[in-house]
Amino acid sequence: xxxxxxxxxxxxxxxxxxxxxxxxxxxxxxxxxxxxxxxxxxxxxxxxxxxxxxxxxxxxxxxxxxxxxxxxxxxxxxxxxxxxxxxxxxxxxxxxxxxxxxxxxxxxxxxxxxxxxxxxxxxxxxxxx
Numbered sequence: 177x178x179x180x181x182x183x184x185x186x187x188x189x190x191x192x193x194x195x196x197x198x199x200x201x202x203x204x205x206x207x208x209x210x211x212x213x214x215x216x217x218x219x220x221x222x223x224x225x226x227x228x229x230x231x232x233x234x235x236x237x238x239x240x241x242x243x244x245x246x247x248x249x250x251x252x253x254x255x256x257x258x259x260x261x262x263x264x265x266x267x268x269x270x271x272x273x274x275x276x277x278x279x280x281x282x283x284x285x286x287x288x289x290x291x292x293x294x295x296x297x298x299x300x301x302x303x304x305x
Contacts, residue, residue, distance in 0.1 A: 187285045190278045195260040199290050208291075210251045214244060215287065252279070255286050 183198045199207070240248055259266055259282065272279045 185285065185289045187282065189281055189285075190275065192261055192278075194266075194282055194285070196282075196286050196289050197258045197260070199258070204290050207251070207255065210247065211287065211291070214248050214251060215283070252283055255283050259286065 185196045185198075187194045187196060198204075253268060256266060256268070256279070261271065
């Protein structure tokens with residue numbers, strides 16, 4: 177029998193605990209094209225050791241400017257929409273005012289819960305050339 181996946185994860189960030197709920201299949205799948213286009217390259221860049229803070233900030237500024245700015249902003253808001261704090265949904269304006277580092281870390285945690293295991297299994301099960 178296959179191991180049952182956890183549908184929730186409690187993540188402590190900056191003095192609060194956020195309860196992340198896993199996406200249902202269609203919702204999680206529907207985010208993949210936008211995640212692949214905008215977010216996955218940034219996350220890889222952000223966690224690349226040896227990068228200076230200024231390089232990461234420049235990458236964030238590039239991601240959030242230009243033609244993609246509205247789409248990325250909407251995606252980030254969608255990603256954290258099902259997260260709870262203090263037993264209720266997040267009020268985006270109140271929760272993240274002057275607290276954007278928590279937002280970025282929370283987005284990374286939501287992505288890890290929903291996609292990391294699937295991608296790990298996919299990579300290990302790809303046919304060898």
